[in-house]
Amino acid sequence: MSKPVSKPESDPAVRTRALESILVEKGLLDPKALDALVDIYEHKVGPRNGAKVVARAWVDPEYKKRLLSDATTAIKELGFSGLQGEDMVVVENTPEVHNLVVCTLCSCYPWPTLGLPPVWYKSAPYRARAVSDPRGVLKEFGTTLSENVEVRVWDTTAELRYLVLPERPADTENLTEQQLADLVTRDSMIGVTTLGSSAPTSASKH
């Protein structure tokens, strides 16, 4: 067991500053490269990417087939690939099966399609209970499933990341692909919520 280098009570902001400044001084780290990375994951990559994948699968049966058989390649078709999305599996919700994604050991998550995970996804309570009491967890998120719906929990690893393909809401036949994408929420692609039968007029992005 290795001990932390500095005392745990040291302010993480100060420790981060100290570490960055030393590494920059040594010429090992370029602060501008860090700025660029932050910009990408704060502003450019996020669940809107995953929503486009879902909407495409809803409107294009051939795409959906490819997505379910080789998710990594199908997602790449839409331009989303790279770090923490190298090997993807898409699991489909149906009237009989509901899928839920967790990473019990840490925080693995499909960055190219969902961005960086929310704090609750990385938190001990979610990681502990998603596997032992998935229906209870779903209830906390306001999702109540019928008893005869099978719940499948997928424990992500560093090598393999999961994305849930939620069920297409009812009465959305007249919506465009973009309007459909606007209905898809981050939480529905983690599997903690469903999209229910959203009225198209009240489409929201939360």
Added chain:
Amino acid sequence: MNGIHDLGGRHGIGPIVREENEPVFHAEWERRAFAMFAGTFVFAGYSVDEFRHAIENIDPAHYLESSYYEHWLHAFEDILVKRGFITREEYDARIAKLVKNGGNDVVDA
């Protein structure tokens, strides 16, 4: 390794706390710590496995108490010292200097 990080199925950890309209980062240092992963593993040559192993070696009580990016920070410290890219002494000295200056960076770019 069956450590504190292996949380699946553990009881008594408490309720799931969610935040409405959660920002991607909650503080500037989180931005820097996040980006430092890609920034350091390139020159230091460590793997995701080694990074996670370093996190899994955090003192169990501290693991549960500390935030996610603090875990990352621990891993950077652990790996970079172990591999000789920084020394514990220069790191602690820099921290002390920053604390003395109220957190202001006194280093020339």
